[in-house]
Amino acid sequence: MSEDGVSAGGGKMRRRDLLTLIGTVAGSAVMYRAMSAMALAGESGFTGPIKLEGDPKGASVLILGAGMAGMCAAYELRKAGYKVQILEYNDRPGGRNWSLYGGDTYTELGGFTQKVEFDKGLYLNPGPWRLPYHHQAILHYCKVLNVALEPFVQVNYAAYVHSTKAFGGKPKRYREVHADFNGYVAELLAKSTQQGRLDQAVTREDQEILLEAMREWGALDKNYEYRKGLLASERRGYVSDPGGGTTSAPIPSDPMAMSDLLKSGLWGSISAGHIYEFQNTIFQPKGGMGMIGKAFGRELEGVIAYDSKVIDIHQDAKGVTATYVNAKTGGPPRKAQADYCICTIPASILGQIPMNVGDAMQSAIQALYYDASIKVGLQFKRRFWEQDESIYGGISFTDQPNGMIGYPATDYFSDGKGVLLGAYTFGPAAFEYAAMSPQERVAKTVEYGANVHPQYRDEFENGVAVAWHRVPWTLGCAAHWTEALRAEHYDNLVAMDGRIMLAGEHASRLPAWQEGALLSSLDAIRRLHQRVMTS
Amino acid sequence: MRLSLRLALAVAGLLSAGPVLAQELHMGHFHEQTGEEIFHGVCQGCHMPNAQGAVGAGAYPALANNPHLAAPEYPALVILNGRKAMPAFGDMFSDAQIANVVGYVRTHFGNNYPSAFTAAQVAALRSPESPSEVEGPAKEH
Structure with a gap:
């Protein structure tokens, strides 16, 4: 095999031809992705x-819950002429x-109260923190509500x-593991190819195309070695980067x-950015994710009755009545009544509220528990990262x-303090975090983080920890769906039951988003409107 | 040219080491072993340190002074399979861990049900409906 040519199927193919071919292949792949993305959007x-x-x-x-689903429904239905x-x-x-x-105060279940001590402008997003480019509905409402967006950084090769x-x-560094893993895999594949094992x-x-692809993909040398x-x-990266002048x-x-790399398991952490939701470009609202909720809330001023704890939902031939009490002070029950109800209360809570819907919907609600997740924000004296x-x-x-550990994708080079996302985890570790007091969670998070950034020990100032199973109004972070649960309950959960329809992340195929x-x-208000127009 | 990374690894004979490590990194079981460790390391996240439960928009039931604990099978089944807002923990605890924590709550917090309850009895309660290892916990969002 010569330097400027590779054999192809018994003949010879010049490298330029080969690259043209790869370019064509890549071109159609790009085209195909674009086409399927369009189809998916539909x-x-x-x-x-x-x-x-x-x-x-x-x-x-009557809409229950002023989260994204509830406020979107109120905003659009009001615009269409409904009383909401x-x-x-x-x-x-x-x-x-x-x-x-x-300055914010947050009290979780059990009465554990945290006062957030972050400097002005610094924040933690306890819940969602990123908006993928193909999540066109949330991006649409950011635009409509004038919520300014900035890029969120998912993959950082220096992290x-x-x-x-x-x-x-x-x-x-991510780039070291990424480069070495790709390099070794490319080399092994090239060797296997050359030894005829892929015949x-x-x-x-x-095979000739594959060899060339592996050389490019893995940064292999002319002997196909990494x-x-x-x-x-x-x-x-280098021990010493290329510079100017005499040095x-x-x-x-x-x-x-290679063996150390494979045994390390670190390769398991380099593929997250390949996931559709985590591919560039991703956005975040300037000033915190909560800016979207605040903007919706301003738009719906006067429509939302805050501090309202729903304790009963009842429908009959005429309409739907929700009974509620003051969430902070209790007091006498009050009633809200309407022709229809869009209920966005999380299934984990709704399963505990009496509501006269059919067995199918009730079983679906009862079948959903909510997953564990935690987030911890840590303020440091300086942006040492x-x-x-x-x-x-x-x-x-x-x-x-x-x-x-999530690094803030905003205010780069600021001389002031900075807040890191010190912990974001799921499963057993998240349940264990929830079992700790907020102070213990913060202390543990600092201890863990110091094994990655020793600067933690000197620079840490204060922190706040949100464990989603202690959040009084969700009892977990998001609905836990499995394939089996979907097959049995999803259609029943989203179907209209009399005058009641459910909405929220739990009533979607994009749970937690x-x-x-x-x-x-x-989808719920579209179906509701259809019903109103035809009845 | 359709050659996935998985195939590339299979060709190179590397896949066998993969899933085990991935599981260690991303899934896992609870490390607490005794009933006391498990209750205060896990369960009190919702049921609270004195097992008194909590009330917000919804509620977590108290385990203190709870007559539902008279039969050990009931709490064991709830731990294994979940119930309403209570997650299913069948894939995160061993039979022995579940037997231990059931024994602990049945003899603490004002509960006095000292009858023995073994890992074998927990194993007998595991059903095909118990959560599989495959689905795993939530992923990041």
């Missing part, structure tokens, strides 16, 4: 602003769309991947040994119970 339900045409003739809708009112348990709009700022059990517990699976001609050198360092020669870095480690936004991953809540809401 299927997901957001096909542009909803149009509810025709006069509802004064029909009224919302009952909301909290004293603020947004629900899980929520940011905690300095860390860390295992307490690998490399002496020292974190590696059954890949034609001779395609090894220390400038080629590999262009991916994984400019780059010093390449040493790839990890930027100043010492050149990490600007993005996420580090660790095998410790805190799971992740605000997009799911909005698409569910839009």
Whole structure:
């Protein structure tokens, strides 16, 4: 095999031809993705602003819950001529769309109260924190409500991947693990190809393409090997970067040994950014995710009755009545009445509220428990991750119970303090976090984080911890759906029962995403409007 | 050219080491073993440190002075399979762990049901409907 040509299927193919071919293939792949994305956008339900045409003739809708689903329903139904009112348990709009700022107070179940001590402008998003580019419904409402967006950084090649059990517990940069893993896999595949081991699976001609692809993908040298050198360092970084003048020669870095890398498990943390929801471009509202809820709330001023705890939902031939009490002071029950009801109360709560719907919907509600998740925000005296480690936004991953460290994707180079997302985790670790007092959660998170960033020990100031199973109005972070539960209950959960329809992330196929809540809401009001127009 | 990373790894004979490590990193079981450790390390997240439960928009039931604990099968089944807002923990606890924590709550917080309850009895309660290992906990959002 010569330098400028590779054999292809017994003949010879010039490298330029080969690259042209790859370019063509890549081109069609890009085209195909674009086409399927368009098709998906159609299927997901957001096909542009909803149009509810025709006069509802004064029909009224009672909406339970002022989260994304409830406020979207109220906003659109009011615009279409309906009389709307919302009952909301909290004293603020947004629900899980929520940011905690300095001066805020948060009391979780059990009465544990935290006073947030962050500096002005710094915040924690206890719930959602990113908006994928293809979540067109939430992006639409940000535009409509004038909520300013900025890029959220998901993948940062300078961030860390860390295992307490690998490399002496020292974190590696994402780019090092990414480059070495791809490099070794490419080399192994190239070797297998050259040794004829892929003859059954890949034609001779395609093998030549594959070899060239592996060289590019893995940064392999001319012998199809991944090894220390400038080629590999262009991916994984250098010991000393190329510079100018007299001290400019780059010093390449040493790839990890393949066996060490494989055994480390760190490769398990480099693929998150490939997931559709985590692909560029991702957005966040400037000033915190809660800006969306606040904007919706302003728009719906006077429509939302805050501090309203629903204790009973009853429908009959004439309409729907919700009985509620003051969430803080209790007091005498009051009633809200309307022709129809869109109920966005989480299933975990709704399952405890008497409501006369059919067995099918009630079983579906009762079948959903909510998953565990926690978030911890930590304030530091300075942005050491930027100043010492050149990490600007993005996420580090660790095998410790805190799971992740998220760096703020805003206010870069600020001389002031900074707030990190010190923990974001699920499953057993999140349940264990919930069992601790808020102070213990923060202390543990600092302890874990210091194994990735030793600066924690000197720079930490204060923190706030939200464990979703202690959140009084959700009892968990989001509905736990499995394939089996979907098959048995989903259609029953989203079907209209008399005058009642459910909406929210739990009534969508995008659970835990605000997009799911909005698409569910839009679909519910579309069906409700159809019913009103035809009855 | 349709060659997935999975196939590439399979070709290189690497897949066997994968799932185990991935599980260690992302899934896992509770490490607490005794009933006391499990209650205060896990259960009190919702049922509260003195098992008194809590009330917000919804409520977590008190386990203190709770007559539903008279029969050990009831709490064991609720832990295994979940019930309403209570998550299913069948795939996160071993039979022995469940037997231990059931024993603990049945003999603390004003409950006095000292009859023995074993891991084998928990195992007998596991059904095909118990959560599978495959679905796992929530993923990030």
